[in-house]
Amino acid sequence: MPDAIVTRRLTKTFGPKLAVNSLDLNIPTGSICGVIGPNGAGKTTTIRMIMSIIFPDSGELSVLGKASAVESKDRIGYLPEERGLYKKMKVFSFLTYLAKLKGIDSPAASTKVANWLARVGLGDVARKKCEELSKGMQQKVQFIAAVIHEPDLLILDEVFSGLDPVNRLLIRELIDEQHRDGRTILFSTHAMYEAEQLCDRILMIHRGQKVLDATMPEIYARFDPRTMLVQPIHPDAADSLRAIDGVIAVDPVDIDSFELKLRDGTDPIDAVRRVAMAIPARRIELKRTSLEDVFIDLVQATGDQTIKREDLRTNTTLEQPVHA
Amino acid sequence: MLKTFYVAWREFTSTIWTKGFIIGVLMTPLIMLVVAGAIALTKNLKGPRLIGSIAVIDESGRVAQGIKTRFSPEFLKSEKEQLVKSVDQTAKEGADKIGLSEDQAAMASGIAKDAINNALSKADLTIEELPPTIDLAAAKAALAAIDIHEKNRPEGSPPPRVAIAVVPAGAVTPSAEGVYTKFELFTAQKLDFEIQGRIENKIAAAIVDARITSDDRIQRSGLTPEDIRALVKEPDANTATLTKEGEKKNAGAAQFLLPMAFMLLLLMSVMTGGQYLLTSTVEEKSSRVMEVLLSAVSPAQLMIGKIVGQMCVGLVILTLYSGVAVASLIVFSFMHVLDPILLVYLFIFFFIAFFIIASMMAAVGSAVSEMREAQTMMTPIMVIIMLPWLLWMPISRAPNSLFSTIMSFVPGINPFVMMIRLTGSEPTPTWQIPVSILVGLISVVICAWGASKIFRIGVLMYGKPPNVRTLIKWIRMA
Numbered sequence: 001m002p003d004a005i006v007t008r009r010l011t012k013t014f015g016p017k018l019a020v021n022s023l024d025l026n027i028p029t030g031s032i033c034g035v036i037g038p039n040g041a042g043k044t045t046t047i048r049m050i051m052s053i054i055f056p057d058s059g060e061l062s063v064l065g066k067a068s069a070v071e072s073k074d075r076i077g078y079l080p081e082e083r084g085l086y087k088k089m090k091v092f093s094f095l096t097y098l099a100k101l102k103g104i105d106s107p108a109a110s111t112k113v114a115n116w117l118a119r120v121g122l123g124d125v126a127r128k129k130c131e132e133l134s135k136g137m138q139q140k141v142q143f144i145a146a147v148i149h150e151p152d153l154l155i156l157d158e159v160f161s162g163l164d165p166v167n168r169l170l171i172r173e174l175i176d177e178q179h180r181d182g183r184t185i186l187f188s189t190h191a192m193y194e195a196e197q198l199c200d201r202i203l204m205i206h207r208g209q210k211v212l213d214a215t216m217p218e219i220y221a222r223f224d225p226r227t228m229l230v231q232p233i234h235p236d237a238a239d240s241l242r243a244i245d246g247v248i249a250v251d252p253v254d255i256d257s258f259e260l261k262l263r264d265g266t267d268p269i270d271a272v273r274r275v276a277m278a279i280p281a282r283r284i285e286l287k288r289t290s291l292e293d294v295f296i297d298l299v300q301a302t303g304d305q306t307i308k309r310e311d312l313r314t315n316t317t318l319e320q321p322v323h324a
Numbered sequence: 325m326l327k328t329f330y331v332a333w334r335e336f337t338s339t340i341w342t343k344g345f346i347i348g349v350l351m352t353p354l355i356m357l358v359v360a361g362a363i364a365l366t367k368n369l370k371g372p373r374l375i376g377s378i379a380v381i382d383e384s385g386r387v388a389q390g391i392k393t394r395f396s397p398e399f400l401k402s403e404k405e406q407l408v409k410s411v412d413q414t415a416k417e418g419a420d421k422i423g424l425s426e427d428q429a430a431m432a433s434g435i436a437k438d439a440i441n442n443a444l445s446k447a448d449l450t451i452e453e454l455p456p457t458i459d460l461a462a463a464k465a466a467l468a469a470i471d472i473h474e475k476n477r478p479e480g481s482p483p484p485r486v487a488i489a490v491v492p493a494g495a496v497t498p499s500a501e502g503v504y505t506k507f508e509l510f511t512a513q514k515l516d517f518e519i520q521g522r523i524e525n526k527i528a529a530a531i532v533d534a535r536i537t538s539d540d541r542i543q544r545s546g547l548t549p550e551d552i553r554a555l556v557k558e559p560d561a562n563t564a565t566l567t568k569e570g571e572k573k574n575a576g577a578a579q580f581l582l583p584m585a586f587m588l589l590l591l592m593s594v595m596t597g598g599q600y601l602l603t604s605t606v607e608e609k610s611s612r613v614m615e616v617l618l619s620a621v622s623p624a625q626l627m628i629g630k631i632v633g634q635m636c637v638g639l640v641i642l643t644l645y646s647g648v649a650v651a652s653l654i655v656f657s658f659m660h661v662l663d664p665i666l667l668v669y670l671f672i673f674f675f676i677a678f679f680i681i682a683s684m685m686a687a688v689g690s691a692v693s694e695m696r697e698a699q700t701m702m703t704p705i706m707v708i709i710m711l712p713w714l715l716w717m718p719i720s721r722a723p724n725s726l727f728s729t730i731m732s733f734v735p736g737i738n739p740f741v742m743m744i745r746l747t748g749s750e751p752t753p754t755w756q757i758p759v760s761i762l763v764g765l766i767s768v769v770i771c772a773w774g775a776s777k778i779f780r781i782g783v784l785m786y787g788k789p790p791n792v793r794t795l796i797k798w799i800r801m802a
Contacts, residue, residue: 048784051618051619052622053615053618053619053784054784070622073619073620073621073622074620076619077619078619079616079619080615080616080618080619081615082612082614082615082784082786083612083613083615083616084611084612084613084614084616085611085613085616086338086607086608086611086613087607087611088338089338097330097334098616098617098620100330101327101330101331101617101620101621102620103327142616145616146619
């Protein structure tokens with residue numbers, strides 16, 4: 001099956017600023033791909049070019065096999081970063097209006113809208129004006145607007161921003177469901193945690209350039225975990241841990257746990273085995289590399305030392321991970 | 325195509341079904357009708373019939389009889405007949421002037437006669453002559469205490485005195501320098517101003533009669549006061565404009581009113597739709613619904629849909645108001661002053677004017693993020709709207725002057741100029757109409773093209789509103 005989205009040397013400048021620089025992309029059909037990067041990295045610009053809302057200065061792209069998204073607009077669901085509602089319009093009319101704009105005929109649109117509203121628990125606000133809705137409700141309405149016409153490709157720009165934990169979870173489940181139905185999903189976020197939870201593919205952009213484009217297993221394989229979490233049965237095991245081959249540092253965490261740093265090139269599986277033999281432990285865990293670490297590693301490898309963890313964690317209060 | 329229709333339909337319905345539109349645009353003509361009807365009704369209401377007397381203190385000794393005569397039932401009757409006759413005459417002349425049929429003239433004079441009957445039947449006044457030796461101060465004091473309304477007075481009491489007129493000898497006989505003195509009129513409280521005016525007029529007329537009859541020179545010539553009045557009455561002119569097609573009766577005010585009405589109609593319908601377009605575009609931007617829409621439709625589809633939707637709003641207004649106007653012309657059998665082809669032109673020029681203004685409004689609306697930023701960019705639109713007001717007088721005065729002809733080909737304002745000229749007093753040279761329409765269509769294409777460029781880029785731009793140079797850059801960019 002051909003890739004859902006392909007771009008070649010996609011470039012866009014805004015005045016003196018190079019927003020997207022010679023971007024090559026392949027998003028396979030059926031995948032769920034997260035575009036991550038700090039604010040201003042070029043995520044929204046890339047997505048807008050894919051949507052043919054703005055046009056690249058140079059480069060080529062194909063969306064669902066067509067040269068432009070305009071030709072297959074009705075097969076794409078798009079949730080823009082700048083999203084709003086008609087304040088004075090009723091929720092139901094707003095959604096049926098958008099459904100009709102996306103090529104659904106009138107009677108079918110009403111049924112679909114009613115079903116969707118009921119599904120996300122907004123059945124009782126259908127006749128309310130959009131401005132009367134809470135922010136979370138509005139986000140859900142916007143999400144419905146993006147998926148109402150059952151698109152083959154779903155593009156969600158900053159889908160989690162401004163959501164409370166409960167609604168984040170709901171949206172995450174809805175996205176997951178869309179993915180299970182076989183839709184290709186591309187979503188951008190600067191919250192790496194959500195991407196880690198949802199994606200099978202990650203595209204990292206920094207300053208308009210692609211720094212990583214790989215599947216999650218590839219990423220985990222490529223970026224070895226070099227941190228291990230150990231909870232010994234006897235709390236005074238620090239010295240024994242330090243003596244294990246390949247361990248270069250032991251830092252206590254919590255009351256009874258330790259974080260072990262492994263030397264570069266050490267096989268983590270062997271290290272786990274050695275720890276298990278050295279001490280009786282309640283828990284031995286290889287910590288997965290977080291996307292955040294990967295991102296910072298990659299960016300620093302390009303010689304850019306200015307990137308900070310804080311840049312990847314805007315809206316921290318709202319975007320704390322939530323465990324299902 | 326279907327998407328454009330959906331956008332247009334939403335734009336149209338969301339504008340029409342608002343309280344602001346229904347009250348402001350649809351109800352206004354209705355309210356005006358009701359108010360006009362109410363005024364007509366109250367005007368026809370008969371005031372309380374007044375019965376009373378006027379005391380006349382005639383110090384000249386020559387006027388009292390004249391006043392008495394002028395208030396006598398016989399005189400009132402003949403006066404009424406005279407008035408009706410003169411109204412008939414005026415109506416006929418007026419009808420002749422603006423080309424009314426017999427029926428319409430009869431209708432007009434009928435309305436006037438009713439008004440006269442109403443006015444004249446309101447008062448029943450008698451004259452009592454008082455000797456000049458009477459105590460004026462006491463009489464005045466008594467008058468001040470009088471309540472002239474019958475219902476406030478004890479039953480069976482004699483009619484009240486409503487006024488005291490004092491005619492000094494000097495009012496009839498001039499002083500050595502040839503100056504006449506004024507007469508004095510004291511009235512009771514709450515006397516209807518119309519009745520008071522009538523009393524003043526009759527006494528004044530009686531004084532003039534007395535002056536004429538007491539003048540030796542006129543006595544010798546044998547002229548009566550009626551003769552003198554007929555002599556000094558200034559004649560009216562019977563004006564006609566000479567055109568190649570022959571004599572054209574001068575329509576006077578109608579010559580200016582028709583172009584004014586057409587220009588206003590055009591301006592109002594174009595501006596209402598245009599204003600709504602600006603508001604809804606800015607609202608879509610500021611509420612960030614724009615990009616959601618763009619996920620389903622292209623910027624061009626959105627813009628065209630919005631313009632078409634608001635054009636329908638403008639058409640509703642235009643049809644409604646011109647419909648009311650035409651209907652009232654038909655009711656009053658006035659339709660002949662309006663050539664139906666003018667209505668066709670009105671709609672043609674509406675489309676041209678609307679598309680130009682709407683394109684500009686869409687461009688401005690898409691370029692700014694908030695309504696208040698739009699004000700500074702409205703200047704070119706305001707110029708187009710203000711110019712017809714300035715041009716209305718010079719153009720309707722000389723519809724075929726070089727100036728008017730040139731203005732008919734200036735893009736932007738030419739629909740308004742052509743409307744003024746076409747409805748004006750002189751026929752517009754035939755070739756100028758299609759040429760002006762062509763100029764209009766070309767400017768529509770250019771405006772729409774430029775606007776679509778600005779719209780496509782502007783709708784996604786937030787922040788500082790762009791200046792003219794940026795807008796031109798946008799037009800050249802995509």
